[in-house]
Amino acid sequence: MRQSQFFIKTQKEPPKDEVSINAQLLTRGGFIYKNFAGIYTFFHLGTLVLQKIIKIVREEMDAIGGQEILLNALQDPAIWEKTKRWSDEELDIWFKTKLKNKSELGLASTHEEPLAELMSHYIHSYEDLPIYVYQIQTKFRNELRPRGGLLRTREFIMKDLYSFSSTEEELNEFYETVVRSYTKIFERVGLGDVTYRTFASGGAFSKFSDEFQTVCKAGEDTIYLDERKNIAVNKEIYTDEVLSDLGLNKKDLKELKAVEVGNIFKLGTRFSEPFGLMFEDEQGNKKPVVMGSYGIGPARVMGTIVEVHHDEKGIIWPESVAPFKAHLLNLHADVKKADDIHNRLTESGVDVLYDDRDISSGEKLVEADLIGIPTRIVVSEKTLEKKSVEIKKRGEKSISLLPIDKLHEI
Amino acid sequence: MRQSQFFIKTQKEPPKDEVSINAQLLTRGGFIYKNFAGIYTFFHLGTLVLQKIIKIVREEMDAIGGQEILLNALQDPAIWEKTKRWSDEELDIWFKTKLKNKSELGLASTHEEPLAELMSHYIHSYEDLPIYVYQIQTKFRNELRPRGGLLRTREFIMKDLYSFSSTEEELNEFYETVVRSYTKIFERVGLGDVTYRTFASGGAFSKFSDEFQTVCKAGEDTIYLDERKNIAVNKEIYTDEVLSDLGLNKKDLKELKAVEVGNIFKLGTRFSEPFGLMFEDEQGNKKPVVMGSYGIGPARVMGTIVEVHHDEKGIIWPESVAPFKAHLLNLHADVKKADDIHNRLTESGVDVLYDDRDISSGEKLVEADLIGIPTRIVVSEKTLEKKSVEIKKRGEKSISLLPIDKLHEI
Numbered sequence: 052m053r054q055s056q057f058f059i060k061t062q063k064e065p066p067k068d069e070v071s072i073n074a075q076l077l078t079r080g081g082f083i084y085k086n087f088a089g090i091y092t093f094f095h096l097g098t099l100v101l102q103k104i105i106k107i108v109r110e111e112m113d114a115i116g117g118q119e120i121l122l123n124a125l126q127d128p129a130i131w132e133k134t135k136r137w138s139d140e141e142l143d144i145w146f147k148t149k150l151k152n153k154s155e156l157g158l159a160s161t162h163e164e165p166l167a168e169l170m171s172h173y174i175h176s177y178e179d180l181p182i183y184v185y186q187i188q189t190k191f192r193n194e195l196r197p198r199g200g201l202l203r204t205r206e207f208i209m210k211d212l213y214s215f216s217s218t219e220e221e222l223n224e225f226y227e228t229v230v231r232s233y234t235k236i237f238e239r240v241g242l243g244d245v246t247y248r249t250f251a252s253g254g255a256f257s258k259f260s261d262e263f264q265t266v267c268k269a270g271e272d273t274i275y276l277d278e279r280k281n282i283a284v285n286k287e288i289y290t291d292e293v294l295s296d297l298g299l300n301k302k303d304l305k306e307l308k309a310v311e312v313g314n315i316f317k318l319g320t321r322f323s324e325p326f327g328l329m330f331e332d333e334q335g336n337k338k339p340v341v342m343g344s345y346g347i348g349p350a351r352v353m354g355t356i357v358e359v360h361h362d363e364k365g366i367i368w369p370e371s372v373a374p375f376k377a378h379l380l381n382l383h384a385d386v387k388k389a390d391d392i393h394n395r396l397t398e399s400g401v402d403v404l405y406d407d408r409d410i411s412s413g414e415k416l417v418e419a420d421l422i423g424i425p426t427r428i429v430v431s432e433k434t435l436e437k438k439s440v441e442i443k444k445r446g447e448k449s450i451s452l453l454p455i456d457k458l459h460e461i
Numbered sequence: 462m463r464q465s466q467f468f469i470k471t472q473k474e475p476p477k478d479e480v481s482i483n484a485q486l487l488t489r490g491g492f493i494y495k496n497f498a499g500i501y502t503f504f505h506l507g508t509l510v511l512q513k514i515i516k517i518v519r520e521e522m523d524a525i526g527g528q529e530i531l532l533n534a535l536q537d538p539a540i541w542e543k544t545k546r547w548s549d550e551e552l553d554i555w556f557k558t559k560l561k562n563k564s565e566l567g568l569a570s571t572h573e574e575p576l577a578e579l580m581s582h583y584i585h586s587y588e589d590l591p592i593y594v595y596q597i598q599t600k601f602r603n604e605l606r607p608r609g610g611l612l613r614t615r616e617f618i619m620k621d622l623y624s625f626s627s628t629e630e631e632l633n634e635f636y637e638t639v640v641r642s643y644t645k646i647f648e649r650v651g652l653g654d655v656t657y658r659t660f661a662s663g664g665a666f667s668k669f670s671d672e673f674q675t676v677c678k679a680g681e682d683t684i685y686l687d688e689r690k691n692i693a694v695n696k697e698i699y700t701d702e703v704l705s706d707l708g709l710n711k712k713d714l715k716e717l718k719a720v721e722v723g724n725i726f727k728l729g730t731r732f733s734e735p736f737g738l739m740f741e742d743e744q745g746n747k748k749p750v751v752m753g754s755y756g757i758g759p760a761r762v763m764g765t766i767v768e769v770h771h772d773e774k775g776i777i778w779p780e781s782v783a784p785f786k787a788h789l790l791n792l793h794a795d796v797k798k799a800d801d802i803h804n805r806l807t808e809s810g811v812d813v814l815y816d817d818r819d820i821s822s823g824e825k826l827v828e829a830d831l832i833g834i835p836t837r838i839v840v841s842e843k844t845l846e847k848k849s850v851e852i853k854k855r856g857e858k859s860i861s862l863l864p865i866d867k868l869h870e871i
Contacts, residue, residue, distance in 0.1 A: 058528055058592045060583040084579055087537050092579060095528040095594070102529075118468050118505040119512075124534075124599065125556075125616050127497050146535075148556040148568070151605045158558070158568075169494055169502060173470045182468045184505070189534065189599055195561045206535050 052375075053393075054406045059096055061418050071269055073354035074200025076366050080422045082374075089197025089205035096422070097353075099374035101208070104349040105187055107239045107371065108210045111232045115225075117185040117212055122165060124189060126157040130164045133325040144192040158191035163344055166213050167322040174340060177217050177332050181225065185212035187349075199269055201354030202310055212345040217330060222317060222341045229345045233263055233313050236347065241356055241369025246312060249274050250297060251285040257317045259288070264309035267358045272311055275304040283309075310355045318342040360446075366423030367446040375404040377461060378424035379440075382412040382431040389430045392440060392455060396428075399459035403428075420445065426461060428453075462785075463803075464816045469506055471828050481679055483764035484610025486776050490832045492784075499607025499615035506832070507763075509784035511618070514759040515597055517649045517781065518620045521642045525635075527595040527622055532575060534599060536567040540574045543735040554602040568601035573754055576623050577732040584750060587627050587742050591635065595622035597759075609679055611764030612720055622755040627740060632727060632751045639755050643673055643723050646757065651766055651779025656722060659684050660707060661695040663726070669698070673723035677768045682721055685714040693719075720765045728752040770856075776833030777856040785814040787871060788834035789850075792822040792841040799840050802850060802865060806838075809869035813838075830855065836871060838863075 065075035066085065077083045082097035093101055109119070125148075131137035137157070139145055146158040159165070166184070174180065190209045197203050212229070216222040230248060237246040242265050249264040264274050264283060273286040277299055284293065284304070294301060320339040323329070328340045353372070360367045370376065379396065381389035386407075393405045404424060406415050412431075419427050429441040439452040442461070453461070475485035476495065487493045492507035503511055519529070535558075541547035547567070549555055556568040569575070576594070584590065600619045607613050622639070626632040640658060647656040652675050659674040674684050674693060683696040687709055694703065694714070704711060730749040733739070738750045763782070770777040780786065789806060791799035796817075803815045814834060816825050822841075829837050839851040849862040852871070863870070 056526070058583075058594060084582075086533055086575060086579070090533045090535055090537075092533060092575070093531040095530055098529050098531050101531065116466070119508050120505055121503040121508050121511065123496055123500045123502060123616050125500055125601070127500075146558040146566075148558045151603055156556075165496060165502070169496070172494075173468075184468060191535070193561055206533050 052404055054404060055408050057404070058094065059422075061421055069200060071198070071200040071202065071354075071358075072361060073202065073269070073357040076357055076361055076421070077200065077354070080366060083201070089194055089203070091201065091204060091350075093350075096374045100353055100368070100372055101349055103372045103374075104240055104352050105208070105210070108236055108347055108349060109187065111236050111239075112185045112210065112212060115183070115228050115232050117183045120184045120186050121188060122159070122162050122186055124158050124191065126159050126165060128155050128157060130168050131157065133168075134164055134322065136164065144194060146191045146193045160190050160192045161344075161346075162186070162211060163213070163318065163322045163342070164326075167326040167328050167342065170215060170340070171323075171326045171328040174215060174328060174330055177330055180215055180217040180330060180340065181221055182215040183212060183225065184215075185210060185345075199271065199310075199354070201350045202269065202358075203271070204350070207348055207350045210347045210349060214343040214345070215328075216341045216343070217332065217338070219319075219341055222319075222343050226315065226317060226343055229315055229343075230261065233315070233345075233347070237263060237265070237312065240352055240372050242312065242352070242359060245359060247274070247276055247281065247283040247309075249283040249285050249309070249311075250288060250293070251314070252288050253316070257319060260314060260316045262311045262315075263313035265312050265355050265359065266307045266309050267355065268308055269355075269358045270308040270310040272309050274307055274309045275299075276307055277303045278305065279303065283307075310351070310358070312352050312355055313345075313347045315345040316343060318344055361423070362446065364417070365421035368423045368425060370425045373423070373425050375402050375424050377401050377403040377426040377428055378406065378419050378422070379403050379428045379430065380406045380412075380415045380419055382415065382429055384430045384432050384435055388435055392428075392430055392458065395455070395458045396461070399461075401458075401461055428461070462814055464814060465818050467814070468504065469832075471831055479610060481608070481610040481612065481764075481768075482771060483612065483679070483767040486767055486771055486831070487610065487764070490776060493611070499604055499613070501611065501614060501760075503760075506784045510763055510778070510782055511759055513782045513784075514650055514762050515618070515620070518646055518757055518759060519597065521646050521649075522595045522620065522622060525593070525638050525642050527593045530594045530596050531598060532569070532572050532596055534568050534601065536569050536575060538565050538567060540578050541567065543578075544574055544732065546574065554604060556601045556603045570600050570602045571754075571756075572596070572621060573623070573728065573732045573752070574736075577736040577738050577752065580625060580750070581733075581736045581738040584625060584738060584740055587740055590625055590627040590740060590750065591631055592625040593622060593635065594625075595620060595755075609681065609720075609764065611760045612679065612768075613681070614760070617758055617760045620757045620759065624753040624755070625738075626751045626753070627742065627748070629729075629751055632729075632753050636725065636727060636753055639725055639753075640671065643725070643755075643757070647673060647675070647722065650762060650782050652722065652762070652769060655769060657684070657686055657691065657693040657719075659693040659695050659719070659721075660698060660703070661724070662698050667727045667729060670724060670726045672721045672725075674719035675722050675765050675769065676717045676719050677765065678718055679765075679768045680718040680720040682719050684717055684719045685709075686717055687713045688715065689713065693717075720761070720768070722762050722765055723755075723757045725755040726753060728754055771833070772856065774827075775831035778833045778835060780835045783833070783835050785834050786812040787836040787838055788814050788816065788829050788832070789838045789840065790816045790822075790825045790829055792825065792839055794840045794842050794845055798845055802838075802840055802868065805865070805868045806871070809871075811868075811871055838871070
């Protein structure tokens with residue numbers, strides 16, 4: 052795609068009202084725009100990254116038998132009153148609104164209640180189970196203090212998976228399947244090395260839940276990591292009793308800041324009982340369905356990737372989520388020859404952004420580092436003399452020459 | 462995909478509170494679930510159809526140079542006060558809500574204002590124009606009386622494209638490009654034969670806007686169609702003056718019910734002026750940017766397809782948007798042999814739903830007609846004797862035998 056026709060506007064200076072690295076770099080790079088506190092627009096560059104993350108998440112959900120569905124944001128209070136979660140005291144992040152007839156509605160921040168209600172009409176027998184459904188849909192949270200750029204916003208896309216099982220054993224088995232799936236997702240998006248399964252509070256549902264915490268300075272959570280055992284404990288449950296439960300030793304633990312990029316819960320029958328979500332087992336006994344829920348926020352993941360992968364010049368996208376694979380810069384070389392290189396790249400299937408604009412070489416190089424596409428390809432009169440282009444990986448120092456007739460090897 | 466593991470629950474009887482054909486058939490077929498008036502959940506089958514429609518729309522938007530972005534639903538009133546559209550008198554379908562600090566927010570039913578505001582920070586010169594951006598995002602409309610199943614809901618996915626041009630001429634040219642693009646989209650989703658470009662009121666923006674109206678009984682609009690000229694007029698502007706303007710003659714016009722499946726507007730400078738969305742032309746003169754907006758609602762399109770393509774037995778999906786290409790039914794044939802046919806089909810890349818359940822042949826056949834997958838493949842002891850399967854196209858009467866070793870030809 053030609054940059055002259057691409058709507059990207061980068062900025063030299065970070066916006067004054069953003070303190071987080073991800074918001075600063077993503078705004079400067081032309082990925083996002085802040086509408087107001089906790090509310091961001093994604094420009095085309097940002098949408099491309101978000102869609103790549105979503106694609107990876109979707110593939111991994113499908114791979115473990117997830118069936119994609121789509122629930123509504125607008126919520127009927129009657130459903131949430133059954134679990135007492137309509138009240139702002141119980142769930143303090145509701146955005147509430149009204150129909151024309153003055154009856155109240157809410158905007159969902161999660162979907163356990165409506166899905167348990169819905170499934171109660173469809174699940175009747177052990178033969179209907181297990182079922183795993185997920186959606187990729189916009190959630191709303193009335194945050195008092197949104198912060199950290201894309202890390203905590205008031206409106207965000209969420210992947211939420213829900214499991215419906217006939218037994219605790221089946222839930223436990225699927226839960227560990229999701230752990231492996233999430234591990235793979237965080238590896239694929241480039242966060243594998245710094246993301247840890249972390250024990251956290253199970254809330255009203257169970258003793259523990261599991262979080263996936265990515266170690267980075269911007270994190271608002273504190274975790275205690277046992278690097279040898281590759282597990283961590285969230286500060287919220289960091290007690291002698293819990294450590295002894297988990298067989299962890301204080302002296303092996305390192306205190307670190309981290310971002311919660313995923314969380315998984317064993318819900319048990321907390322939601323199925325209020326909604327009469329029951330099934331008949333093989334002996335004809337009525338039992339409540341055993342549920343689990345599993346979340347990942349793709350935009351928060353995007354912000355976390357920037358927090359982890361950047362330098363003083365800009366973002367360093369992992370290839371799997373980069374908006375383009377390659378960034379071709381024409382530094383005052385013959386336009387026809389540069390166009391020809393662009394054509395060769397697109398014809399060999401390379402997803403390339405082509406900076407064909409009439410601006411200085413310095414500006415192009417600085418902007419390429421800021422945007423952070425993994426492979427930079429420079430064409431100049433000097434490289435053309437050698438029938439070559441200059442290749443540099445973002446985040447690495449070495450520069451090499453590649454003959455033009457080997458461009459397809461990129 | 463094996464139907465025994467697929468979460469689909471069909472119903473013999475239509476839901477009592479649905480009168481529209483699309484809501485009845487889509488609910489009975491296990492595509493959607495009504496949460497409350499105007500609010501629907503999409504099950505996996507429904508999500509598959511919706512995603513196919515969205516994919517077609519996205520491809521056609523990309524083909525005309527659209528750059529996908531993602532705007533927020535939550536809206537700052539200050540932006541909308543600039544065009545006086547925050548007031549419920551001016552825009553009567555707002556859902557309004559409040560932040561914790563009591564300040565008001567709204568849920569967007571359209572995005573002209575926030576996008577004009579945003580672009581005013583980025584567009585400065587004629588060299589920045591034209592720009593075409595679109596999004597596929599959830600809209601909210603506080604409808605007093607939602608109706609017609611998926612045809613008029615309170616929450617729905619919308620594709621909205623916005624154009625930013627330096628001149629009226631450039632807008633007019635792109636506007637006609639969108640007309641061709643929309644025509645292609647409606648052809649591709651199977652509505653081409655009954656969808657007409659229809660002159661409608663331009664509202665506050667211009668003399669006329671254009672709607673794409675699909676002729677069907679469920680439509681809430683009335684149009685007057687000149688079949689020979691292939692254009693129509695919406696009843697709302699059906700006056701002698703308009704007819705004479707458009708060179709239409711009353712006696713050539715047929716009164717028909719129709720669903721508005723798309724609309725396109727020339728906005729001119731209606732939104733750019735209040736937001737100071739100006740650019741410098743080649744002579745250095747400051748001018749307001751000339752805008753257009755272009756909408757299609759994929760879920761409404763889905764409902765309309767059902768209204769147009771069904772019979773007394775169920776839905777007849779056009780192949781382009783069908784949840785699966787083929788529906789393999791095992792009617793009490795040897796399970797291993799049926800599984801083998803399923804494997805052959807998936808190995809040759811056929812997107813197939815496999816009814817492997819232990820229920821009666823009658824139930825399977827009735828349900829297949831209801832769900833409406835284009836090609837039905839029956840395997841039974843009788844067809845196996847002839848080393849064949851039985852092929853029937855949904856909506857056609859003829860049944861033919863296909864040898865198993867020619868399954869890849871499907």
